[in-house]
Amino acid sequence: MKINKLQYIATTAQAAGLACQGGVRWVQLRVKNLPPTEWRQRALATQAACRQYGSTLIINDNPALALEIGADGVHLGQQDMPPAEARALLGPGFIIGGTANTFADIEALVAAGVNYIGLGPFRFTTTKEKLSPILGLAGYAEIMAQCRATGITVPIVGIGGVGLADMAALWATGVHGVAVSGAIGQAANPTATAALFVAEVADNQYVATA
Structure with a gap:
């Protein structure tokens, strides 16, 4: 199962389409506090935009909706449905991602069988209502070293206020990729x-070391 090195977090189908025009091939639709009918409509519109460009669509927080519309996967925050429960609902073919802030979080998610992990936040971001402690480069370096030492190979994606100028330093910590929201949107x-x-991301000098 291929986990893209660049993931874009979108809130609308239009935003997803603009990013996909630029070459993004992995979109996570994150919406908050929308009525179910509007959420479904937005998800279907975003799915149509993704399909136009052959992009992967991940639905944030809502495994049932992901299953209903046939999205590629779901991303689960720490307060959402447990990954094992989502896997039972969605089956083996769906991509399941989880959010981590600590190495202990990563160990739990790996044990639960997620396909990738969003580790963050890198720095302060307004896209998260309940922000976990900020990791910074030192935090990523420490956690990625722990992952290498314990043989964890699940792809880990840096997230939270990541900008273009941060890419080289983040890659040097050994992350698999990055998830970006405001820097593009x-x-x-x-x-x-x-x-x-x-x-x-395509530049060969930024190849993850893990």
Whole structure:
């Protein structure tokens, strides 16, 4: 199961489409406090945008909706459905991601059988209502070293306020990839900015060390 090195967190189908135009091929739809009908409509519209570009669609927080519309997977926060329960609902073919803030979180998620882990936050971000302690580069370096020492190979993705200038240093810690929200979505030209991130990920000098 391929886990992309660049993941874009979108709140609308339009935002997803603009990022996909720039070469993004993994979109996580994150919506909060929407009525179920509106959430479903937004998910279907985002799915259509992703399919136009052959992009993977991950639904945040809502395994039932992911199953209903046939999304590629679901991302579960620490207050959401347990990954093992989501796996029982979704079956083996769905991608399941989980959120971690500590090495202990990672160990628990690996034991639960997730396909990838979003580790963060890298720095302060307004996209999370309940922000865990900020890790910074030192935190990533320490946790990734623990993962290597214990043989954990589940792809780990840095998340939380990640900008283009952070990529090289984050890659040096050994993360598999990064998840980006505001740096693309709030840019003056989201499509062009997405293309810059795609190019940065493709650059051979930034190959993860783990």
